[in-house]
Amino acid sequence: MAICTGCSLLCEDIEAAEKDGALTHVKNLCRKGHGHFQAAFTERTVPMIDGEQVDLDRAITKAAEILKSAKSPLLYGWSNSTLEAQAVGIELAEKLGATIDDTSSSCQGILMERILSGKLPTCTLDDVRNYADTSIFWGSDPSSSHPRHLSRFSYYPRGEKRQKSYEEERTCIAVDVRKSATANLCPNYYFQVAPSGDAQFMEAILAVLEGKIPRVGDKKKMIGLGSILKKTEWGVIFAGLGMVYSLQEKMDLFEKLLARLNEITTFKVVPMVGHYNMRGFNELLLEKTGFINRVSFKDGKPAHGPEHSVVAAAKTCDAALIIGSDPFSALPFGTARALAKVPLIAIDPRRSLTTDGAKVVIPSALSGLEAGGTGVRMDGVKIKFEPIMKSDLPTDEQILTRIMEAI
Amino acid sequence: MATEVEVTVVTMRDIFQDEAGRKSRFSDEYRDQSAQIILDKQDLAKLGAKDGQKLRVLVKNDVGSVVVAAKTSEDNPHPGLAFMYNSPWSNQLVSDAVSESSIPGFKSIKAIVSAAEEKVTQISEIQARIKG
Ligand code: SF4
Secondary structure, three states: OEOOOOOOOOOOOEEEEEEOOEEEEEEOOOHHHHHHHHHHHOOEOOOEEOOEEOOHHHHHHHHHHHHHHOOOEEEEEOOOOOHHHHHHHHHHHHHHOOEEEEHHHHOOHHHHHHHHOOOOOOOOHHHHHHHOOEEEEEOOOHHHHOOOHHHHHHOOOOEOOEOOHHHHOOEEEEEEOOOOOOHHHOHHHEEEOOOOOHHHHHHHHHHHHOOOOOOOOOHHHHHHHHHHHHHOOEEEEEEOHHHHHHHHHHHHHHHHHHHHHHHHOEEEEEEOOOOOOHHHHHHHHHHHHOOOOOEEOOOOOOEEOHHHOHHHHHHHOOEEEEEOOOHHHHOOHHHHHHHHOOOEEEEEOEOOHHHHOOOEEEEOOOEOOOEOEEEEOOOOOEEEEOOOOOOOOOOHHHHHHHHHHHO | OOOEEEEEEEEEOOHHHHHHHHHOOOOHHHHHHHOEEEEOHHHHHHOOOOOOOOEEEEEEOOOOEEEEEEEEOOOOOOOOEEEEEOOHHHHOOOOOOOOOOOOOOOOOEEEEEEEOOOOOOOHHHHHHHHHO
């Protein structure tokens, strides 16, 4: 069995083989996972300097030169690399006195911080399968983003205490600004919130739990929601980007809601992490520095703050190494523009807007397909994997180690 | 002057668009799946779209602009609210001026929409803008 690195579910039951440059005998991969692995056969990168193809050694030497001569380099990406590669990356940042940040910085970071520090109660997805009778998809849409989430864990499967599963025992609730694919599965329990209205909706739930009249939403429906929550034996909230972006500085309210729910029954939170090893990076950096992201080693000691976030650091860095990420596609225009102005080193298995704009491109093996290692699932479970096929391409870990040796 | 509609754009994900982007950021498939805006029925009608008619629109704000295909929402009425898939097209409109949490407003983009004659913005144009 192989592991899919297409999203942070890290599905462990994948069967696949490679024949003549294509995947064959594929079983259990969802559409997203299939696209993810298929990418290895299209749009591959080759080692390049200034748009000219070079050999790998030259690209690595050039990358080391750029980083060595930079005064404030930024190392960004990380959520599509193995724990082993991330560990070398953090070491490299320390050695260079660089700023290091990952995709969580503009994504799930503020939620992950609270989960890893124990401020929000959490659980594994296996607990969800075994015990959950209420699953709330809040600002998350696994049918689109984590296609096997509902079938492996959160809605359809039978579990230790949930033998009657979705037919009788599990209720799924969607809270979203739009009727997403997931909300369509639970039309009776779809609660529409206004954009940036999640905090208000939380206040409304807190009100109905106190027996008060809620200020937003259909009153009858809100009171109905209150009684489902009270009757829940074991509930879980799958918090997605919709909620995180909407709450931002008001994250404390989410803690308050969870605390209140846990006075009544059991309620947990699972962060709907996108990339397969974002959580791994956050855990590793936390262990090494006390912070989950946005760290600068400029003065030797790790410093943390918004000024070290990718959005801010893109404007102040004088060189950047981007690994397994495509900020030119995924970050605001101004951030992409700022990064495009400095010498960029892109380590990636496949061509992207960022590799196209990089001074140095270093091709790497695709984790899961061509490289083995360890990833951390969205719920914190560590998953080890072996590659599906042989490859001559170096892994992220090997590339970073060689860059470090050359500095 | 062409009619303009003010909207807040919320970005979202889609499995087909995601799959296309994983396979290639440079394919026509990825462009067609990404360069879209989903508008409320009434808002789309204000821009001059007759029932079922395809319309291209210019979406612009202080950060940038893109020409994308407009589609009607299947959801309940939501005038002033629009949806785009998270992509290089939507990110042309996202400001890097951030709030205290330093998270860009990917899901609350203020923009103005109007009917457009031009072709849909190509990925090569986006690359050229980023390069500057
Ligand atoms: S759900 Fe995620 S990990 Fe599982 S097969 Fe699909 S993309 Fe891969």
